[in-house]
Every structure is written in structure tokens, then in C-alpha cells.
Amino acid sequence: MGGSTFGERFAVTTFGESHGGALGVVIDGCPARIELSEADVQADLDRRRPGQSRLVTQRDEADRVSIHSGVFEGLTLGTPIGMTVANTDARPGAYADMVDLYRPSHADYTTEAKYGIRSWQGGGRASARETVGRVAAGAVARKMLAAAGAEVLGWVSAVRDIVAEVDPAEVTREAVEAHPTRCPDPAAAARIAEAIEAVRRDGDSVGGVVTCVSRGVPPGLGEPVFDKLDAELARAVMSLPAAKGIEIGSGFAGTLMTGRTHNDEFAPGPHGRPVVLTNRSGGIQGGISNGADIVLRVAFKPTATIASQQRTVTRQGEPTVLAARGRHDPCVLPRAVPMVEAMVCLVLADHLLRQQTTQLAPGSSPRA
Amino acid sequence: MGGSTFGERFAVTTFGESHGGALGVVIDGCPARIELSEADVQADLDRRRPGQSRLVTQRDEADRVSIHSGVFEGLTLGTPIGMTVANTDARPGAYADMVDLYRPSHADYTTEAKYGIRSWQGGGRASARETVGRVAAGAVARKMLAAAGAEVLGWVSAVRDIVAEVDPAEVTREAVEAHPTRCPDPAAAARIAEAIEAVRRDGDSVGGVVTCVSRGVPPGLGEPVFDKLDAELARAVMSLPAAKGIEIGSGFAGTLMTGRTHNDEFAPGPHGRPVVLTNRSGGIQGGISNGADIVLRVAFKPTATIASQQRTVTRQGEPTVLAARGRHDPCVLPRAVPMVEAMVCLVLADHLLRQQTTQLAPGSSPRA
Amino acid sequence: MGGSTFGERFAVTTFGESHGGALGVVIDGCPARIELSEADVQADLDRRRPGQSRLVTQRDEADRVSIHSGVFEGLTLGTPIGMTVANTDARPGAYADMVDLYRPSHADYTTEAKYGIRSWQGGGRASARETVGRVAAGAVARKMLAAAGAEVLGWVSAVRDIVAEVDPAEVTREAVEAHPTRCPDPAAAARIAEAIEAVRRDGDSVGGVVTCVSRGVPPGLGEPVFDKLDAELARAVMSLPAAKGIEIGSGFAGTLMTGRTHNDEFAPGPHGRPVVLTNRSGGIQGGISNGADIVLRVAFKPTATIASQQRTVTRQGEPTVLAARGRHDPCVLPRAVPMVEAMVCLVLADHLLRQQTTQLAPGSSPRA
């Protein structure tokens, strides 16, 4: 494949370029009999949508989703769920200057090195617009996880050096959505909004960190070797545009501790299950969920599109300078939150199903 | 599958537990006509081997590899390469105390939650011993990459707060292998050795960071969406035991910069290809290699096995205390270096092959 | 996954039910720089389309395809090609009688046994209408194969006991398309048309055989073990609705011969390649193409939908009788031809790409 499919049992395939006719996604393997409507999907797309606030790109896309298959009378059929979203405010002409040159820290050069051809209309397949399909699929995964008692919640925990002071165990969706920055610490949110406004005016950009917690995940998800749950989550979020790092639990800070202080001791918990007294493992031990909150942090670099003049080269190998135009986000963080959540939902949904094959189900026999 | 296969074209499947009869690996999809001998594989296994220095576990395993298939007269056949390594110094009896309790921050509880059964002899499938198969396969990938002009080099760049001061572009394998810590900064290496000795005497453990650079990787590797090269590398190294975080290029530090300072400008380079004037992207842009060095950093937590008393629970849900015995590494970092290299080699080899299908090869026609 | 994806490198994912909003397909892994237009795809869809002649179902669907992504200025980009076809003449009301009962030899009961839910509007996912996506994808594969010098041609070689007398090596597309039966033997074609008309009038149905030949396939395609080219072709065509058998080369008749008469001797051929003096192998030896024509035959059962009264049971387990209504094909063979061709094209395109990774491409090194 060409790397546009994600997941083994809950398998998601996306298609679409930033300025093509439509973006879309197919989910193959969603279990039957999950309640699902277009409104469920639209809710997450609206959180990802451009133009939702002054802090993000002003490209005006309604991003209305159509579900073409796989749902019947409000329930999933178990068959593939095909969905599309039309591109309506594409302005390819705005990119005419870029036909023959490579924008720094974009995928222009690498795309051409890979394929020998490139759609110069916006970022093509490398555009963050591709995440429309991921977020739509993530909304379906979220419905399935809810049916299993799990929820996934992300927020902006830092922009540049402005850090939210919150307890991951206490953050609520209401607190996150209360501010267009999606930072649940009101004081930090205000400073972040100012910082984004400032770089926007300056033609510059900033990055930051998204934290994501998954609550109510049953123990046992993840495989012991290559498909460890943390490895799968790392791949998932690192596949988002502009992601440059990921930590689970104690992460890089954990390297400064010793085993004696880092280990999570066990105590007896409800239903006869052990519970951890601390959570430096971030909810995953040996690659498998232990029932505690799964906590991860994702680093996003500053947006590559800036208004400053930058040195670059043409397709013909000549040096030149570029000052990018076009609509873009001065900071991807607010819109990155639903993207990170979507990817985490996809991983958990997939592993929830995979876990259903770890033992033979009782009553498999027709003679029973 | 059960998550024991890695890679799409250069596909590696491992098997084996820490105290089973043998560990092994099958590589399916290695190209034909690559030079390969058991000595090539043994060289990397020897760097991973327990007992190689005082700093690592004293379990005494020769880890001699046997190649059973896929090689003929010194060349790969294109068919699966099956390899095994016998467990010879397994001492399952040492684990008899652990039949009925869960070691903190190990995979004991999560394994049982997943499968409803667990081999209590050491870590079972979750043991770092499983990486024997990965390192053997990585050695084959390394041979293939060398034929394509690429090399992968890792080293210990930090243990706890002791940080190596080296330029990633200048580190050599000789400098890395010159000290049993695998830290190429001699001053830091000496301090790291002392720190490891100190925690060993104290029955404690430490963690740290491995840095890995891949040189000579052709531009164009990686896919634009889910299978971005950085996402694949992240999954690969995060699947190693004890890994808690990964950064590519500027990583988390990059979130403190603005776009103007973070972007990598282009200049004309050799062969008509653009080259980056800085490398904050870490050799990957839009998920695709750009020909610059690929630089990543992996955080490893302190070893979970320590000699101190820790609170835990039994399988029956009763609280108890544990003081682990058995041979173990007070610090996994020196042995993690070949493991990280192996995983990076596997990703690059797989994507090098995948890239060969991105365009139709000339002369496909038998009528040509 | 849920089995809606086909192919490893040229990977096709379909979605859509017989009476849902739309049918579609995503191709991930099509090489870049292949010439492609909607007209190329439409040509094959028109051959599959209902209502194309009196011999097939009279459901009136234009089956106009839209390409949403992956093509730019007439060339493939290497990114996913998303395509949809709207359902416009769906008449779900015609199936209201079938909400609560299972049509004999259809997928009604088995679908409900599988998912615990079923769209009773037509065949749902099991409908032959699902093959719209396959044929659209097959048309893209056909373009790629043409660029490699290969062509795939199918025809109706038998309906019931009426057998076409043609030499597979000599059949042309013109001869096949000259008659609505898609039988290139004019005398047999006339008799087949009569037979189909007769069963239609009688409320009955008939089956038959499609033969398919692939010419110009380079030697070396197919893998030596599970993914033998003949195994892959068998799976491909047996996944078509109503297929009940497949033969390659000598097939079942070959079991009546001895090795001495069955073996295909070699003689020196052009370009220093051996050629077979006979072709009982059907172009594949040891699962790998040998450069000779690949010849296969597919058995299709009589259409399950008939107008006669048949015994069946309701969802509640009560016996009942059914006389199906709704528009249907009295014989699937004429429309099965483009379906078989599409599946064969998909297999060959996939293996053509897979073969490009069997050896390391020269010039992989950026230092070369």
C-alpha cells in the first residue's frame, strides 16, 4: 500500500488533496450495531474546521460530511463506512508562484523526490487538510469507544513557553472547549491567544504541545512486541502534520529518575484488579494497557508557512527567495487537538477489536 | 496478527520467550543477491549480548545465531531468512517467587489481563530478550542499507543528567564502541559508568537517552500520510522495552522556537538536488526523507527490576511486598544502542523497498 | 480489516451497498505518472453497467464515475485515487417483502448470522452492485498494465452446455464486444442469447464459464509460497458474486493426463529467454509467471434470484414460501466478463509492483 491505511481490524483509508475535488475516508471493520449518524461525525469535524476562530486559518470550508454506506436505520452494518467532504474554498491560483520552487520545511521537495510529480496547489496530500478523513473516522471510533466505556480528551498544554497548569486527571471537555485556544487553563489560554495574535501580525508562527488522556480503557489492549500500545500511539500521533515528538507517561523527564522512584507500585483495586499508586507508566506497561489513564504529550513545531523572506531553490536547482502567501494557521495547536484525539481513538478502537481475538470466544461451536 | 510482525515489504516476524527453548526471527521480503553470512548477524548480536561488560546483566548467553534458510553460497535468495538463537542460561527457578504476584512496572499484570495466562519464567514475551530476533534481522537490513549507501549509528547521549557533548554529524562507530557505556564522549562515559556502578550497588537503576543518526539515506523514503518516515521510526523505537519518548530533529525543544528560526532553508546542492542549510527537520519533511541526516532521540526509563522492597498485589488480589531477584541490567542504555539501530535499520530497509514501487520501473514490458 | 481491501502494493478498498447513497473505491499505491482520465474508467464501467442490453438486468444506472483525488493534469500523483458512483435507480421499496425472510442461495441469512443486522434493501453489500468499485479500480490497473505491455481479455466461453469454439490465443476484444453475450464465437453467441431469453421468460436463470487470457505478462510475477500468482488469481475471481470454481491452464482436465504428456517442454526463445512449446501450465509455473499467456476459466452458478416459488424460512424461524421480484440478470455471464478482467488486472498490477522490490534497484544510493 501507499501508507494511506491505518489499523488492522478497525482499518481506515483516507484519500484527497488540499485542493482536489473532495476528501474522504473508508472505515473497514467497524463492528455492526454501533449507533451512528452524520451529526456524530460533524461534531468532531467542526472542531477541526478552518475558520472556526480568529486564531486559525481563515480558509472558509464548511466541511459537511456525507456518509455513503455502512449505516442503516441509525446503526452500523459492519460493512465499510464511506464518507466524503467536498473542497469548496480551494484557491489553487494562490499557489501559482510555487509551481517551480520548494517551500522551506514543507513537503514540496520531498514529494517530488518521491513521486517525480507534485500537485503544486497547496500542500497536496501533505496538507493538514488530509486530516479531515482522520477526524471523521476518529468520530466513529469515539462512538465505539463510548459504547465500551472509554473516552479520549486532548488539550493544548503549551504554546512556546506558555504552559498550562492543570491536572490531567481533572481536565474536562467543557474546560477545553471554553476557549478557542483549547487550553483549559484560563490564564495560560489568554496568554496563548495573545502570543498567537502577535506572531500572526509579525508574519511568523509558533508551536507547542498537546496533551491527551484516555480514560476508562480496559486493561489488556496492545500487543507485547512491535504493536505495543505506546508504539502504536506514537506512530499515530507522529503521523500528524508538524508533529516532532511524543512522550508517554513520564517520558523524557522519567530519564532523570531512578527505578526506585519511577516504578508504579500496585495496590488492590475494585473488581479484584490491581491499581497503580502512581502513573509514571502512563497507563501502559510492557506495551499493554493496565486500566489507568493513558497520558501522552505531542510536540508540534511552528507552522512552516510564514510571511518572511526565505532562501530556497527552484525545481531547476537555481537559488531564489520566497515569501509565502495563502491562508494558513499561525499556530496549529488549537486545531491539532481534535486531530490528536482522532488518532488516539483510532488506535484504541483497533486494539479493542484485536483484543477480542486473544482468546477463543465461548459458544463458538454451532453444536453448543 | 498478534503484533509480532514488523514491516510491509521487508517484513520481520519474531518469536520466543525469555526462558523458552529458543528465540528466532523470519525475514520475508529481503531482496535477492545481498551478501550475507552468519558472521554479519553475529556482530550485531554480540553488541546486544548480556554479559558483555560489568555494566550490564550477567546472564551468560553466547547468543550464537543459526541461519536456516534464504541464503545460498553467501547470497540471499529472496526467500525467507529464518534464524534462531538458543536460550542456554535460562534459570526459570529464579522466578519461582513470582508465580503468583505482579512485579511493579513490569508486564506481569498486563500480560495476564490480556491473555488470561502468563509464563512466569522471567518476562516471557515481554522480556528484552525478545530483541534478539530484532537485532538479528536488523543486521540483515543493515547489509542491505550498506549496499544502498546508507549507515545507521546510535550512541548513549545521556544517562540520568549526565549528557554527552558531541556533534551528531561527527560521531563514529569507533568512538561509540570505545567504551562499554557506548557513550562517545569520554568524559561523560566515565561519569556514566560510575553512575551505573553506583545504582547497581544500591539495588537501584537509571535511565537515559539514545541518539541515532542515519546517514546517506536517499530522499523520497516514507509515505505522506500514516506511514510517514518519522511516524514509522517512532513506532519502531517506541516498541523497544522501556522506551517512553521519541523526538525527531528539533523535537520538544522545537516547540520553543518560531517558524522564522525553525524553518530549514534550501540551497543548491550536488547532483542538482537542494540541500538544507540547517537540519531542524531531522532529515524528514512531510514524512519523507530529504537526504539530510535523520536524527532521533529515544528516552528509556530506569530499569523496572530493582532490589528494593516494593508494594504490589498477588494474582488473588492480596497486597504483598516484593524484592526482585534475578540477573538484570541496572541501566539498559548500553545494550539499547544496537536495539535502536536495529529498529531504525528495519524501517529504512522497508521504506527503501517500498519506494521502489512508487513509479513503474522502465523495461517492465517483456516486449521491450 | 473487514475484507474490503485487496492487494498489497496496488491496494484497493471498496465501499457501498446496492441501495445506499453511493458506491466507491480508493486505490492506494498506484504508481505516479500513469496517464489517467475519468473516460478511461468509464469505458470499463459501461461494459459492467446494468441495462446495457436486453440480456441483463433492466435496472437503469448510468454509473458515472467521479475521480476525487490522486490525479493531476492527466497523470496519477502516486497518492490515493478516490472514486465514487452514485446509486440513482435504487428502489428499496421493491424489497419490502424480504425484510423478514431469507432468499434461498442469497447472502441474506449468512449476513444476518455474521453481523446480527442486515440491510434488507436488495443484496446490501453482497449485491453484484458492489463490483462497481472493483471495475473502476481494474480500469486503472489496466492502464498501468498497458504501460508495461500487458493486456487482459475475457469472454463468455460457455453458458450452460453451449460452448464457444475459439482459440484463446486468437480471441480479440472486437470479437468479444461484437455481441451482447460477450461470446466471441458467433454461432454459440446466438444460441446463448436464445437460451438466456428462454430462461428469462420462464422465470429461471442459467450459469456458465468465463475464460480470461492475460498476454504480455513479464516472467517473474507471483511469489513462491502462499501468494503464488495462480493462488492470487483464484482468490480474486472466486471473490466475485456467483463464482463457484476456477481452473488455471489444464485445470481439472489435466488430472486425466500423465506427466509425460502434461509437462511443457522448453525451447530457446527471443531475448535469450526460454519459451514453452505447450501451455498446460497456463502461463504460471511454481506460482510465478513464465511469460506465456495466463489462461484461466471461472465457473458462475445460475443467478439465485428467480421468479419461481421456493421454500424458505423467516427471521423468526417460521417456514414460508417466496417468489422473488425485483430486477435481476437471468444470466450474469455477459456482465461477469469485465468483472473477471478487473480482478485479473488488480492481481497483475499488484504483483508487477511487488516484483519491483525483489531486487535492490541500482542507484539507490544518494552518493552514487
Add this chain to the structure above:
Amino acid sequence: MGGSTFGERFAVTTFGESHGGALGVVIDGCPARIELSEADVQADLDRRRPGQSRLVTQRDEADRVSIHSGVFEGLTLGTPIGMTVANTDARPGAYADMVDLYRPSHADYTTEAKYGIRSWQGGGRASARETVGRVAAGAVARKMLAAAGAEVLGWVSAVRDIVAEVDPAEVTREAVEAHPTRCPDPAAAARIAEAIEAVRRDGDSVGGVVTCVSRGVPPGLGEPVFDKLDAELARAVMSLPAAKGIEIGSGFAGTLMTGRTHNDEFAPGPHGRPVVLTNRSGGIQGGISNGADIVLRVAFKPTATIASQQRTVTRQGEPTVLAARGRHDPCVLPRAVPMVEAMVCLVLADHLLRQQTTQLAPGSSPRA
């Protein structure tokens, strides 16, 4: 991958050449807590073993299996099961004549066309000896199927024009194993034994048909589109050496019937499930099992290795003649029976697990 892995959840990877050091297999995804011992696996290997009677090749291989991992105290762990069988009676020298020429209807030429290299010692990877791994894995699948109430039974139903007269619903393993031909019709068995002896003396070979019935398979297995259960079975058995055709249920003979006589009417059955009054569907409708016996027939061509002189060409393109030597089966049918069974077991085990993800399992929530 290189096509040496089979199955999506119950995934089997084989390795080994006919004259390499060892053959082996890894099963990834076998559920935990299935009873398994080496004796279980050996039983099926003994039925596949060369030298088991005068009717088969006289190569003397004990084919003793070693299980290296994945089993603990008589139960599967859910982790990969690695198994090997050593080659002990390899006589590569017997093939020295064949270094430079291509045996007719073998894989010699196609292997070299594919990889640019070939192990000339026997059939290499294309040898039927590769099926050791399949049969070992199939034995594990058989154990799992037995736990689910299903059994798989094959037999020789024809050699050349000698056809067994038996009712597939009544055949027993005892009747099959009562004669070295594995034909459960004693009269036909005797004639088949004579026919095989005759061609052996004559330096010739014969082919035939294996029939396989799967009983007790629950309804609901198989996916509605590409991974139809019949398609998967077709691929599975067509990947066996020398297979040239496959039929499910009515197969090619069904093309001679009309829908009215071909359709399987339903009647109320036990447990409220419908049962079919006939079984022309062969236990599969719309690609999904319906609970009836799954019946398939596989055509095997006459063994390609014969003692007669045949025309061929050398690697240098020169015409030559060949009279093969070496030990071989004059008829593969008796040994093909366990191979067919193994492949059918692998498909059913895989789809039994896949079916466990079609709906969300109750009690997935840790808060339940």
C-alpha cells in the same frame, strides 16, 4: 512481504528450502489457552512425511518437530508459536546436473526470472517440502477448531480417471487412513495403488482430485467482498504445489443447471437456525458460511518430475535434453490430503477469530 505469510489474525509465516538446514513456521495470533503439545503437531506431519509408504517419495525424513515458543505447561500463551523441522536426508549432490538447466514444468526458470538467483539443490523454496511448515501450523489450527466444534477431513477422490464413490457427508478419517492412497473407497483405492505403481515403473506420473469437507463450522465466517470464505479457501489450496483448479459446492457442474434446480431451499432447523435442504452452495452463501458442510475439490496435475527425456534449455539459452533423477512422488495425491486439510484449517481458524471482531463484545468496559 514476500508472500510467505498467510492469514490476518491467525497468521502463519513459513521458511525453508528443500535442502537448506531446516524448515519452520511461526504462528502469530493463536489464541491463548488452547491445549497443545508436540505430539499434536507430529501426528499431522507423519501423514505428510515422505517415505510413509511405497506409493510416495522414498526420501527418508523423520520430520520431527520442535516447538520453541508460545506454549507453557501444555497451553498456548497467545504469543508466537515457533516450530522447526530439520532437513536430515537432503542430497543436494543429486541435483548437480541441474545447476545450469531448467526442468520442464518446474519453477526453475521462473524462480531465476524472479530473483536473478536460484538454489539449484532440489526445488528450493518451490519444493513441496515447504509444506512442512503449513502442515505443522495447520495442526495447531485444527486443535483450535476442535475446541470450537469443527473438523476438517480430506481424501483422494480421484486419480486420473479412477473415481471414488463415496458420500462426502459419510466419509470418516478411519476410512481415509485405512489405505495408503487415502482413498476411502476400497475398490477405487486398490485400482489407484495399481495405477501409481504402474506409472512409477514407467518413469511417468499421474494427478487427481482431493475432496475436503469441513463439518461443524459455525455460520457467519467469511467476509462479504474480497475475503469471501470461498475465495480464501480457493487461494489457500491453489497455493499448494501442483494445484490447478478448485471447486466449491456444485462447482463447474453447477454451470449446467438452472437456478430453479440449483438453489438451496431453507427449512427451519435446530436452535432456530435455518438449514438448507440441499447443499449446492457447498456450505457458503455470499462468501459467508451457512452452517452446512463446506465441500471443496482440488485438482492436482501429474508430478512434473519424470524419468523420461524432455527437451529444455540451459541458463545460457542453449537447447538440451533432460532425464530427471532424484527421489520424487509418482503421484502427489496421498500426501496432498494433509496439505489440503492444513490449508483449510488455517483459513477457518483465521476467519473464526476475525468473526470475533464483527460485533463489540459485551463487558468491554472496565467500569462494567
